[in-house]
C-alpha cells in the first residue's frame with residue numbers, strides 16, 4: 014500500500030514533495046486504495062479561494078459509516094471499536110465490538126427515521142461522553158442527517174442559539190450527566206433552551222443518571238424503548254462526497270458562533286490518513302484521546318479517524334481529577350493504552366499535583382503522546398516527556414482548528430524528530446505560508462508572521478452554515494488566495510513551525526476557543542454595566558485566563574463590587590457556560606479608546622499581563638487619562 018504509513022523522515026520528505034507537486038494524483042491514490050466508495054469521482058479537486066469554493070472527489074458517492082463500520086465486519090467484527098470508561102471507576106467499562114457498533118448505529122438510525130428525520134435534516138446532539146454520543150453521531154451519518162454536536166458544558170442560551178442557527182428538528186440528550194463528584198441536569202438545560210426553539214419537534218432522552226426529569230408529551234421520548242423496538246439493520250444512505258456531514262460551532266472574534274460545515278469524502282480521507290500516520294496507529298493498539306466529542310478533536314480523532322482505521326478508541330466520561338489526580342494513569346494502565354492524546358491544560362494541571370500520582374501505575378504500554386488545542390510551554394512539554402513518556406515516547410504537538418477538520422502541522426511519530434514547543438512540519442499535502450502585515454509572503458527560515466495555508470486540503474470546512482459571506486470575510490479576505498488561520502507562527506532554521514498564538518480577538522482558555530465579543534455582550538446585559546472589554550492574560554494552568562475591564566453606569570465599591578463580580582460571572586455562565594467565566598474583573602472609570610471609538614485592547618492586554626513598561630504612544634487616545642487610572646487599580 015503506497016505511502017499510507019510513513020516510517021521515517023526521508024520518507025516524509027519524499028511523500029510530502031509528491032503531495033504538493035501533484036496534490037490531485039496523491040489524494041486520488043489515497044482515496045482509491047484505502048476507502049470504500051459507491052461511485053468514483055469524476056474530478057479530484059476544484060477550488061477557487063476567491064469565492065471561496067472547494068470541492069474534493071466531486072461526483073463520488075459513499076457513506077462514511079460504511080467506511081467506519083461495515084467494511085471492518087469481514088475482518089474485525091469481534092474487535093473492540095469503542096471502550097467506554099465511565100466517570101466512576103467502580104462502574105465497569107464497556108467494550109463495544111465493531112459488530113455491536115454496527116447494530117447499535119443501525120438501531121439508532123432507524124429510530125431517527127421513525128421520528129421523521131431525513132437526509133439533510135439537522136439534528137442537535139447535546140450529550141455527555143457516553144456511548145450514545147458516538148453512536149448518535151454515526152446514526153445521523155448513516156441516514157445522511159447533518160449532526161450538530163453541542164458540547165454539554167454550554168448553557169441553555171448558548172444551546173438555543175446553536176439549535177436555531179442550524180434550524181435543528183431534533184435534539185438528542187440525556188437525563189443528566191456525571192462530572193467527577195457532580196451531576197448536571199442536562200435535560201433541564203435542554204427544556205430551558207427549547208422554550209425559544211420552535212423548530213424542534215422531537216427530543217430523544219438517553220438515561221444515564223436516573224434522575225427525575227420532566228418529559229413533554231408528544232415531544233420527548235426515552236431512547237431505550239425506541240431502540241429496543243428498532244430493526245438491527247439500516248441500509249446506509251448514499252451521500253455525495255460534498256454533502257454536509259456535520260456542523261460544528263466555533264467562536265469568532267465577533268458576533269454569533271460560526272457553524273463550520275464539514276463535508277463527507279474529503280473529511281473522511283484526511284482524518285483517517287492523519288490519524289494513522291501521526292499516531293502511527295497499528296492494528297492491535299489501544300488509542301485514547303481525552304477530548305470531548307463536543308469539540309472537533311473528538312469528532313476527528315475519537316470517532317471518524319480512528320474508526321475509519323478499524324482502531325480501538327476510548328471514550329472517557331469523567332475528568333482527570335476524579336476520584337483523584339491519578340485517574341488518567343489508572344486508565345492508561347487498565348486498558349494498556351498505546352497512544353495518548355490530551356491538551357496542555359490537562360498536562361499542566363496534572364504536573365502541578367506531583368509525580369506521585371503517576372508512580373503507582375504501569376505506563377509502559379504508551380508508545381506515542383500527543384497534545385492539541387493550545388501552545389504547549391517548555392516546562393509542560395518536558396514534564397510530559399520525562400514522566401509520562403519516560404523519554405521514549407515521541408510527543409506529537411498537533412496544530413489544527415475546528416475549521417481545518419484535521420491535523421495540519423505536527424510531527425509524525427518516530428519519523429519527525431521532535432522539538433519542545435514546536436508543532437514541527439506541515440503534514441502531507443499542507444502548504445503553509447507566513448505573511449507580513451502588508452500582505453507579502455515571508456520566505457526563508459528564521460522568520461515569523463501570520464499563518465496562512467495556500468492550497469486546499471481535503472478536510473477543510475466548506476462554508477459557515479447560513480453565512481457564506483462570513484466564511485469568505487473571516488478566512489479568505491485578509492490575504493488574497495490564502496486561507497488565514499488567525500494564528501501567528503514562527504519558522505526556525507530547519508523549517509519547523511512554532512505556533513505563537515492568536516493574532517485576533519479569540520482567546521484560548523484551557524484549550525477552549527473563546528471570542529471576546531460574545532462574553533462582552535453577555536456582561537453588558539447586566540443593568541449596572543455601561544461597557545466592558547475582555548482580554549487574555551497568562552495563567553499557569555489554563556494557558557490564558559480572562560481579565561475583564563468593566564465600566565459601571567454608576568460607580569460603587571467594596572461589597573457592591575464583590576456582588577457585581579459574582580453577578581457578572583453568573584450572567585456569563587448563563588449565556589455561554591462556565592468555561593467563559595472571568596478570573597479577574599476590574600472596575601474602571603472608562604476604557605481607553607481611539608478617536609474613532611475603538612477600544613485599545615493592546616493596552617488592556619499589557620496591563621492585564623502586568624507589562625506596563627512599554628504601552629506605546631497613548632497621547633492619541635480619546636481619553637488618555639483612563640490609562641493611568643487602570644494601571645493604578647490593576648488586579
Ligand code: PRX
Nearest residue numbers: 385386387388410411412413414415512526
Ligand atoms: O490558536 C490555535 C490553537 O487552537 C486554535 C483552534 O481552536 P479550535 O478550533 O477550538 O480547535 C482546537 C483543536 C484542534 C488554533 O487556531 N491551537 C490548536 N492546536 C494548537 C494550537 N496552538 C498551538 N499549538 C497547538 N498544537
